[in-house]
């Protein structure tokens with residue numbers, strides 16, 4: 594699917610999807626860390642009636658997946674987020690709407706997908722509160738505050754100049770703030786838009802508690818890696834955390850999420866839900882995430898590959914592949930359900946059990 598997407602996508606859009614920050618070490622390490630996880634399969638367990646059904650973010654799901662928030666999807670396909678969300682709705686998978694989505698949250702919710710609204714901490718608190726109100730009115734099931742973007746990571750592919758976001762691809766939910774100003778040349782001006790105009794680097798735990806206080810929706814914090822931050826997230830009232838390094842697009846050199854996940858799960862100790870993203874490429878990775886203690890995963894780039902390669906049917910194909918692989922892997926590992934998958938033992942290649 595990645596190859597098919599690469600063959601149909603402009604160089605600019607491809608760099609936007611594929612790029613990480615700095616030397617892209619963390620981006621590469623995300624995949625390697627999942628590859629190094631080894632599962633200890635159980636045998637002689639009846640898996641004839643196996644199911645991957647569970648609940649994520651309070652929502653019933655047929656597989657423990659949700660769509661990661663990803664910006665500007667009309668850059669990859671004219672229908673953008675509406676196509677991805679329609680495929681998510683058909684798969685029964687929740688769709689996280691990026692604050693920088695190129696379709697409105699109302700249009701995305703109209704697909705019938707269960708939605709979660711992702712927010713960055715904005716300098717413009719009025720706009721921030723307005724977005725919360727729109728998310729509530731559109732029927733979003735939760736808010737997801739991304740906490741690993743005090744400023745935009747150093748994305749060298751974007752900064753090296755050749756990258757131009759088409760004028761038609763705008764942040765549809767931000768009106769003037771991210772619409773007109775964001776159109777046109779990206780690269781340095783894109784970074785300036787995000788860091789000087791939109792994002793506020795002053796986010797503190799007191800602010801997180803304030804966000805918690807101004808909405809009745811469940812609050813998810815995305816971008817947690819340190820177990821102490823996981824505990825602070827619980828203290829601030831988070832209902833869920835996402836162990837994430839933003840797909841290697843923020844701090845280059847940050848730990849891979851498969852490496853960070855177990856300590857976060859320990860620190861949370863069941864007090865809120867733990868999700869993980871960054872490097873999930875197939876059903877076996879999902880099983881590994883469950884075995885490491887996650888309740889479920891956010892799928893990122895693979896869905897954009899499906900979108901670029903084939904619109905909504907392309908996204909559906911990616912969901913189907915991941916789901917089939919997960920069901921097969923669960924059978925082969927002796928897991929009739931998600932709870933048993935979360936009890937699988939793991940080791941790290943080269944290390945002990």
Ligand code: FNR
Pocket residue numbers: 609610611623661662663664691692693694711739815837838839840841870871872873892893894895
């Ligand atoms: C992202 N990600 C992201 N995260 C977020 O909180 N808000 C956003 O608007 C975006 N936008 C975005 C665009 C693109 C093109 C990518 C690839 C990623 C990060 C995303 O939610 C998720 O954390 C990563 O994509 C996970 O890494 P992998 O599995 O896609 O490599």
